[in-house]
Amino acid sequence: MRKIMMVDLKSQYEKLKTDIDAAVLEVIDTTAFINGPAVNKFQKNLETYLNVKHVIPCANGTDALQVSMMALGLKPGDEVITSSFTFIATAEVIALLGLTPVLVDVDPETFNIDPKAIERAITSKTKAIVPVHLFGQVADMEEIMAIANKHNLSVIEDNCQAIGADYFFKDGSKKKAGTISIIGCTSFFPSKNLGCYGDGGAVFTNDDDIATKLRQIVNHGMTVRYYHDMIGVNSRLDSIQAAILDIKLKHLDEYAAKRNKAADYYDKAFAGNPKLKTPVRSKKSNHVFHQYTLVTSGIDRFKMQEFLNTKGIPAMIYYPVPLHLQKAYLDPRYKEGDFPVTEKLCNSVISLPMHTELDDEQLQHIISSVLEFINQ
Numbered sequence: 105m106r107k108i109m110m111v112d113l114k115s116q117y118e119k120l121k122t123d124i125d126a127a128v129l130e131v132i133d134t135t136a137f138i139n140g141p142a143v144n145k146f147q148k149n150l151e152t153y154l155n156v157k158h159v160i161p162c163a164n165g166t167d168a169l170q171v172s173m174m175a176l177g178l179k180p181g182d183e184v185i186t187s188s189f190t191f192i193a194t195a196e197v198i199a200l201l202g203l204t205p206v207l208v209d210v211d212p213e214t215f216n217i218d219p220k221a222i223e224r225a226i227t228s229k230t231k232a233i234v235p236v237h238l239f240g241q242v243a244d245m246e247e248i249m250a251i252a253n254k255h256n257l258s259v260i261e262d263n264c265q266a267i268g269a270d271y272f273f274k275d276g277s278k279k280k281a282g283t284i285s286i287i288g289c290t291s292f293f294p295s296k297n298l299g300c301y302g303d304g305g306a307v308f309t310n311d312d313d314i315a316t317k318l319r320q321i322v323n324h325g326m327t328v329r330y331y332h333d334m335i336g337v338n339s340r341l342d343s344i345q346a347a348i349l350d351i352k353l354k355h356l357d358e359y360a361a362k363r364n365k366a367a368d369y370y371d372k373a374f375a376g377n378p379k380l381k382t383p384v385r386s387k388k389s390n391h392v393f394h395q396y397t398l399v400t401s402g403i404d405r406f407k408m409q410e411f412l413n414t415k416g417i418p419a420m421i422y423y424p425v426p427l428h429l430q431k432a433y434l435d436p437r438y439k440e441g442d443f444p445v446t447e448k449l450c451n452s453v454i455s456l457p458m459h460t461e462l463d464d465e466q467l468q469h470i471i472s473s474v475l476e477f478i479n480q
């Protein structure tokens with residue numbers, strides 16, 4: 105049996121090796137390392153895939169979030185509502201820009217931001233909402249957009265974990281995750297569903313003016329070379345990463361199908377188990393399974409993690425600490441108990457290996473080891 109990993113990038117690479125090696129060597133040969141033709145080609149192909157007017161590549165997902173907030177002109181003191189159950193980057197950029205993060209709890213089924221809680225958190229200072237499409241499933245965007253429109257707020261989708269997922273509207277139409285609101289952000293961190301071989305990220309928008317602003321901001325606030333109309337940052341996707349991403353983009357739907365196949369396998373094995381709650385699949389979105397996350401009850405998941413490790417199986421806890429209890433983000437506005445769903449999830453979730461290369465033998469070994477621990 106091949107070694108089991110949380111994400112098996114090596115096995116995935118081996119299948120694309122000829123194409124990827126040639127694409128990387130071509131960039132080196134042309135020495136167009138920054139803003140070379142590979143970047144433009146990937147950008148156009150991603151625009152087509154997502155059916156979005158503009159993709160603005162940048163250096164990573166955290167920057168994507170930051171430049172989005174800058175492009176919306178958010179100012180210190182403005183309140184930005186986001187989920188208490190997410191990766192730190194979401195709140196980090198809000199705080200770095202001097203904006204005020206306002207946290208709200210999540211839905212216990214989808215782990216995504218609870219629209220009703222958003223509405224309760226809105227004040228006269230609220231300017232934006234940042235839903236996170238956590239673990240590969242799209243937040244309830246139809247509800248969120250209705251709330252945002254009612255209160256005249258901007259929405260930035262943190263789509264770092266759900267690229268390629270579809271969201272289904274009540275009228276039967278659908279849109280790709282990250283293209284529903286004014287701005288969507290993604291990360292091409294190697295372990296993400298569309299990952300490069302280093303760092304990378306992108307912002308999506310259908311708004312021409314916002315796109316122009318974003319292109320300026322990621323390029324030092326520059327329109328004409330060496331004329332700076334606004335304060336910007338330096339945030340680029342390099343050509344080698346773009347060339348790799350362009351190849352992997354062609355496989356993104358097939359990768360999502362492979363992740364779903366592994367998830368189905370796990371679901372079937374753990375269905376009805378009183379100690380393990382399998383991921384709930386929202387009817388409003390398909391799931392691209394960035395993570396396969398179980399909610400445990402009545403077991404010590406750290407012991408389970410240790411037990412699995414002794415069987416050669418990695419398992420991870422995403423995320424062990426809610427944002428409002430992170431040391432750097434302690435705030436007199438919040439205390440333990442304020443976000444009961446998030447806190448319960450942080451105390452009970454565990455994620456199993458999930459990637460595009462899991463085979464039946466590996467899945468069987470993972471499942472029988474999990475059940476062995478549960479039933480001991």
Ligand SMILES: *Cc1c(COP(=O)(O)O)cnc(C)c1O
Nearest residue numbers: 164165166191193264265291293
């Ligand atoms: C990965 C991730 C980010 C940050 O992306 P980087 O490319 O690592 O900067 C932001 N938000 C979420 C939800 C993520 O999963």
